[in-house]
Amino acid sequence: xxxxxxxxxxxxxxxxxxxxxxxxxxxxxxxxxxxxxxxxxxxxxxxxxxxxxxxxxxxxxxxxxxxxxxxxxxxxxxxxxxxxxxxxxxxxxxxxxxxxxxxxxxxxxxxxxxxxxxxxxxxxxxxxxxxxxxxxxxxxxxxxxxxxxxxxxxxxxxxxxxxxxxxxxxxxxxxxxxxxxxxxxxxxxxxxxxxxxxxxxxxxxxxxxxxxxxxxxxxxxxxxxxxxxxxxxxxxxxxxxxxxxxxxxxxxxxxxxxxxxxxxxxxxxxxxxxxxxxxxxxxxxxxxxxxxxxxxxxxxxxxxxxxxxxxxxxxxxxxxxxxxxxxxxxxxxxxxxxxxxxxxxxxxxxxxxxxxxxxxxxxxxxxxxxxxxxxxxxxxxxxxxxxxxxxxxxx
Amino acid sequence: xxxxxxxxxxxxxxxxxxxxxxxxxxxxxxxxxxxxxxxxxxxxxxxxxxxxxxxxxxxxxxxxxxxxxxxxxxxxxxxxxxxxxxxxxxxxxxxxxxxxxxxxxxxxxxxxxxxxxxxxxxxxxxxxxxxxxxxxxxxxxxxxxxxxxxxxxxxxxxxxxxxxxxxxxxxxxxxxxxxxxxxxxxxxxxxxxxxxxxxxxxxxxxxxxxxxxxxxxxxxxxxxxxxxxxxxxxxxxxxxxxxxxxxxxxxxxxxxxxxxxxxxxxxxxxxxxxxxxxxxxxxxxxxxxxxxxxxxxxxxxxxxxxxxxxxxxxxxxxxxxxxxxxxxxxxxxxxxxxxxxxxxxxxxxxxxxxxxxxxxxxxxxxxxxxxxxxxxxxxxxxxxxxxxxxxxxxxxxxxxxxxxxxxxxxxxxxxxxxxxxxxxxxxxxxxxxxxxxxxxxxxxxxxxxxxxxxxxxxxxxxxxxxxxxxxxxxx
Numbered sequence: 001x002x003x004x005x006x007x008x009x010x011x012x013x014x015x016x017x018x019x020x021x022x023x024x025x026x027x028x029x030x031x032x033x034x035x036x037x038x039x040x041x042x043x044x045x046x047x048x049x050x051x052x053x054x055x056x057x058x059x060x061x062x063x064x065x066x067x068x069x070x071x072x073x074x075x076x077x078x079x080x081x082x083x084x085x086x087x088x089x090x091x092x093x094x095x096x097x098x099x100x101x102x103x104x105x106x107x108x109x110x111x112x113x114x115x116x117x118x119x120x121x122x123x124x125x126x127x128x129x130x131x132x133x134x135x136x137x138x139x140x141x142x143x144x145x146x147x148x149x150x151x152x153x154x155x156x157x158x159x160x161x162x163x164x165x166x167x168x169x170x171x172x173x174x175x176x177x178x179x180x181x182x183x184x185x186x187x188x189x190x191x192x193x194x195x196x197x198x199x200x201x202x203x204x205x206x207x208x209x210x211x212x213x214x215x216x217x218x219x220x221x222x223x224x225x226x227x228x229x230x231x232x233x234x235x236x237x238x239x240x241x242x243x244x245x246x247x248x249x250x251x252x253x254x255x256x257x258x259x260x261x262x263x264x265x266x267x268x269x270x271x272x273x274x275x276x277x278x279x280x281x282x283x284x285x286x287x288x289x290x291x292x293x294x295x296x297x298x299x300x301x302x303x304x305x306x307x308x309x310x311x312x313x314x315x316x317x318x319x320x321x322x323x324x325x326x327x328x329x330x331x332x333x334x335x336x337x338x339x340x341x342x343x344x345x346x347x348x349x350x351x352x353x354x355x356x357x358x359x360x361x362x363x364x365x366x367x368x369x370x371x372x373x374x375x376x377x378x379x380x381x382x383x384x385x386x387x388x389x390x391x392x393x394x395x
Numbered sequence: 396x397x398x399x400x401x402x403x404x405x406x407x408x409x410x411x412x413x414x415x416x417x418x419x420x421x422x423x424x425x426x427x428x429x430x431x432x433x434x435x436x437x438x439x440x441x442x443x444x445x446x447x448x449x450x451x452x453x454x455x456x457x458x459x460x461x462x463x464x465x466x467x468x469x470x471x472x473x474x475x476x477x478x479x480x481x482x483x484x485x486x487x488x489x490x491x492x493x494x495x496x497x498x499x500x501x502x503x504x505x506x507x508x509x510x511x512x513x514x515x516x517x518x519x520x521x522x523x524x525x526x527x528x529x530x531x532x533x534x535x536x537x538x539x540x541x542x543x544x545x546x547x548x549x550x551x552x553x554x555x556x557x558x559x560x561x562x563x564x565x566x567x568x569x570x571x572x573x574x575x576x577x578x579x580x581x582x583x584x585x586x587x588x589x590x591x592x593x594x595x596x597x598x599x600x601x602x603x604x605x606x607x608x609x610x611x612x613x614x615x616x617x618x619x620x621x622x623x624x625x626x627x628x629x630x631x632x633x634x635x636x637x638x639x640x641x642x643x644x645x646x647x648x649x650x651x652x653x654x655x656x657x658x659x660x661x662x663x664x665x666x667x668x669x670x671x672x673x674x675x676x677x678x679x680x681x682x683x684x685x686x687x688x689x690x691x692x693x694x695x696x697x698x699x700x701x702x703x704x705x706x707x708x709x710x711x712x713x714x715x716x717x718x719x720x721x722x723x724x725x726x727x728x729x730x731x732x733x734x735x736x737x738x739x740x741x742x743x744x745x746x747x748x749x750x751x752x753x754x755x756x757x758x759x760x761x762x763x764x765x766x767x768x769x770x771x772x773x774x775x776x777x778x779x780x781x782x783x784x785x786x787x788x789x790x791x792x793x794x795x796x797x798x799x800x801x802x803x804x805x806x807x808x809x810x811x812x813x814x815x816x817x818x819x820x821x822x823x824x825x826x827x828x829x830x831x832x833x834x835x836x837x838x839x840x841x842x843x844x845x846x847x848x849x850x851x852x853x854x855x856x857x858x859x860x861x862x863x864x865x866x867x868x869x870x
Binding site: 063064065066067068088089110112120121123124131133137138139140141143144145146147148149150151152153154156157159160161165166176177178207208233234235236237239240241244289290291292293317318319344345362367368369370372373375376378379380391392393395 | 552575585677737771830
């Protein structure tokens with residue numbers, strides 16, 4: 001990595017030219033955005049050129065009346081978020097977005113947000129892409145339309161492929177209505193079971209929930225488990241839902257961001273803290289996914305590992321972010337194996353380079369359909385231009 | 396078809412699983428694209444994944460083309476066997492295998508009829524969201540192949556958003572089990588890639604879909620307009636205001652007349668130029684807020700009457716009229732060319748006007764009935780297929796409409812697929828490199844290109860010799 005030449009094109013045409021040059025030189029290319037999710041994949045065996053989208057930035061089209069935005073890959077996510085918010089739009093996924101998180105990086109990494117319960121995974125919002133292919137051509141897939149079935153859905157193939165099939169150079173995303181009113185529910189429980197039970201009840205009763213999380217970031221044993229519910233929507237909808245949830249679950253108090261009240265400022269703080277809580281300081285994270293009904297079994301498997309963890313669980317979706325330290329190869333492999341045994345999947349994030357190179361970030365099993373995935377990769381990149389060996393199954 | 400192949404297939408599928416007699420094969424000569432017809436050499440009807448895989452291994456050995464088919468309700472000729480070969484129908488794969496109410500999902504065989512899944516889910520308080528107009532006949536497998544839509548996809552999205560897992564039989568008979576237990580794929584998203592691949596990648600035999608909780612309250616509104624432009628503008632306003640009803644549909648005057656003269660009479664008043672159906676779903680507060688926000692916008696654009704369905708029976712009648720609109724058009728002419736295109740939602744009025752002008756310039760009538768909220772136009776052109784000259788004008792108008800939509804930043808199809816019908820138009824929208832990427836992905840699934848040949852991808856784009864215009868031989 002350290003010896004790779006960094007190339008930062010200013011346009012899609014320049015990016016394509018850089019790829020053609022690399023192809024002629026038989027160089028291996030790693031497509032990068034802000035490098036914030038570098039640890040989500042294994043280090044590439046070889047990289048000659050780092051093709052950075054850092055300067056490939058800017059909004060291409062934003063038509064507020066149509067609810068669609070198109071931007072170049074290197075555009076900071078936070079910039080897009082702020083732009084669409086001015087027109088009453090919400091950009092999903094809601095993710096922690098320091099200034100170096102880019103729209104292309106989010107799409108290439110297939111990063112879904114804490115708002116997934118309400119808006120679905122990232123792949124549902126990606127309407128179209130322009131991708132620089134390994135032969136230096138640029139291929140369009142999808143479009144700037146909310147509904148479109150013309151041609152194969154290659155945007156779903158590139159979303160989450162971490163640039164192993166091409167450089168995501170331009171992205172069109174579907175926007176959503178920003179919430180008119182937000183509310184936060186917080187409750188503390190001595191046991192995980194009671195917290196999960198409350199979280200499931202909120203999900204069952206609510207239609208305006210953006211996220212319902214169970215976390216154990218506090219250390220006080222009486223209030224170790226926190227239920228954190230976020231509601232968003234039209235004013236009347238949120239007001240009515242808060243009052244019905246209060247009646248059904250009196251132990252869950254709500255703070256509603258009513259205009260002119262102190263809570264108007266408080267709610268966004270709590271809300272943003274919750275959405276930004278993916279990586280509690282310095283800990284290494286494993287994202288665990290399972291069927292929602294297999295969550296308890298999955299958490300027991302994690303308990304049995306005997307490793308101290310802090311978790312943020314999303315019981316409705318079957319997603320758990322577990323943070324762990326200290327960490328060595330043995331711990332990673334043991335936890336991965338224990339979780340695989342109960343049918344859960346792992347994705348380690350944030351490991352140091354040295355450890356990342358030695359462990360399997362995606363668990364012990366190869367993904368179903370790996371042979372087909374390899375054929376797709378070989379067909380789209382016959383000469384092995386894009387840096388390989390980074391995803392599940394060595395893709 | 397070689398008698399030995401027929402015998403091999405009968406050994407696996409039984410006598411009733413192999414249709415070799417011409418009289419029975421003729422049923423499979425076309426789908427909803429009536430003017431394209433080609434009788435398949437053989438039709439087979441496997442009962443499950445195992446039988447499908449065994450049959451496809453045999454067809455692979457003999458190098459025979461395969462055309463997958465659900466209920467044959469598709470409108471783009473996707474199930475028409477233009478290149479000969481064997482049609483594999485899913486008509487005997489009709490089992491709902493599992494409803495997992497707790498995880499809000501269901502596992503079904505590919506031949507399960509769309510509406511039957513929703514009925515099966517209803518007892519758990521759940522429903523399956525994609526609702527094509529043909530939902531009483533079309534199958535979940537066919538919906539997966541086409542990434543089908545429907546009115547309520549405005550809120551819930553097309554089929555792809557609801558497919559969680561698939562069991563796919565690849566062209567050589569290999570079974571790929573992608574019934575994923577978790578929320579995201581590992582590696583590449585093969586499931587997302589397969590949905591909407593129009594039968595070119597393989598056959599999905601089992602499908603795991605997401606189910607949604609039935610909303611506690613549903614209100615259906617009917618807004619009446621004195622002109623179609625105003626109705627289109629009202630939709631653009633609703634989108635710009637970021638309102639989120641579950642469906643926004645428009646029917647024009649000719650459609651209204653046809654529906655009201657048929658057994659599906661929905662109570663749409665005759666003499667109005669456009670009706671808009673808007674549905675709001677959710678909690679009582681959510682529905683009330685949505686309806687209260689929508690009504691003034693409609694009135695401001697000239698809706699002279701905005702009604703709400705008083706009860707479930709009226710609601711059902713309003714929707715029956717919309718969903719039966721294609722059938723009702725049978726009163727206007729023997730055949731109907733159902734166009735399907737998408738435009739940005741800021742350009743609805745402009746493009747709807749153009750579709751009308753294009754048809755009138757060719758002496759054709761036009762009935763617009765469409766998923767306005769998604770910008771998904773359905774200009775329908777009544778015609779008589781026995782009149783070759785009229786059919787020529789109809790197809791010419793269809794092409795012009797597509798070109799106009801593409802020029803406005805739109806696309807060739809929102810839910811019916813490219814199939815046979817629009818294969819020649821792919822190059823209006825995509826460049827050589829765009830199509831090359833699609834061909835390369837297709838070749839990873841089906842290196843011998845035996846799956847549904849002559850559909851979706853123009854063959855010369857895949858660096859093959861183009862032997863003939865695939866539509867030419869059938870028009």
